[in-house]
Amino acid sequence: MTTVPLVPAAWLVELVNGYGSRPRAAAARTEEPYPDLDRLADLPEATALGEERLIGVADRLWPLFASADSPERTAVINDLLVRSRLTPYLDHEARTRWSTSLNAPDKLVMAGCVTTLMEVVAHGGWRRIGTCEGEDCLDAHLALPGRSRRYCSTTCLNRARIRSYRARRRQDPSVPTED
Template identity: 30%
Template structure:
């Protein structure tokens, strides 16, 4: 039985949100996130995914936060091009560990976790940007939320990471309006 294909853009959103929320996120917590996104147990042992590898991944995720928070299409495209030029290699199709064929753009199997994450994440966002012709990701606009969102569906552009954050923002705005009206 083969597994579903990878979703590198959603993996980026989940890891960048987790690291942005908790910069001291443990190696074990990162490994759990990676496992959720299809990385095999052999790749997530302490020997294969060491504390150094976890730190590389956290640094890469922190670096991606700037692109995920960017709202200007041209600046986002230039930032992605810069990342692709620095971290990506010629794309190659690969199939391993029971996964379906998928693209790798890192510098090979010996590339570090940071290079792998930056190359695959930049490629994923570049594909989304070229497909939709606009930025479909961003930082949640709810106060006190540090998560990012990925919105590739039809309809109005997203502003929140979840319906919970959207509802809280609507309720807070409603209360503010009522408060303002009562002071008039």
Template identity: 30%
Template sequence: MLFAHDTEVSLASTIALINTGHEPEGLTTREELDAFVREWEWTGSRTHDEAEFEQVLRLRERLGRIWLAQEEALVAEVNQLLRDCRALPQLVRHDQWDWHLHATRSEQPLADRMAVEAAMALVDVIRSGETGRLARCVAQDCDNVLVDLSRNRSRRYCGAGCTNRMAAQAYRARRTKL
């Protein structure tokens, strides 16, 4: 285990959110946002209105811009996210989750809660000196981001689709040379 479980879950949900902005684009409707919130088990109040939806889309773009930032810029952006959302970390336990950090009140806007969760996870990455694990998929036709949690820092692709597609391309290229 490289990071605490809640950090890894926050990183995964942040990646999922960012990657909905790439082709084929996800989160094009409020219903898709509802499904995303259910899938990632976001708790707290919701308005389910267009304003909430737009806030989440703006957050997605913001997180996408900062994901691959150099360390100093990443730190500045993370600190700004925490300030913007008036984060106040505290330990909580709810549902099936044991003790973990929440840094917002459950009645704060969904986008603020998402922003702070992402920022807190990135704080752990930065403090651990592991910002090099934040990456972009190396597949030529993919703009998705990823976090490399492998021991040997060998993850290059965002998921099985890109991994398999690139392996097939390499295989075909080798076969053509024979």
């Protein structure tokens, strides 16, 4: 059995947004270079993966963020759990760890991502994960515990506010302008 790597949640979101086909297409980033994910020394399995495998992992994870339907999300994560062949165990400090019979780097990274998402959902529910509600953005995001989130970044939030302001202004010219 191989120990499943610990995948930082921020890295996971960056993977889905930077390599996922749908988020890249929605933001017209298909011609841009892929982000450098190798900078994480704690995840050597990821450095062995090429772009195609990272795209595959990101594309399999994205539906979990994109669905607003809890039963559908449950089905997706349970399928990923089965495919990852995960087995829980306790380490010497009584922390839950995971192992798998798989040893291909992309399968290990996927298993690590699945266990990270399982922890996120277990400690905060499905409302912690989602995709940006920005008009031209499908980026994934994770909300902090106890918080809700609708946009992937401040940039998308600001764009939405500006669009809303301009729409109100078109409907009601008496809305004051900022000069």
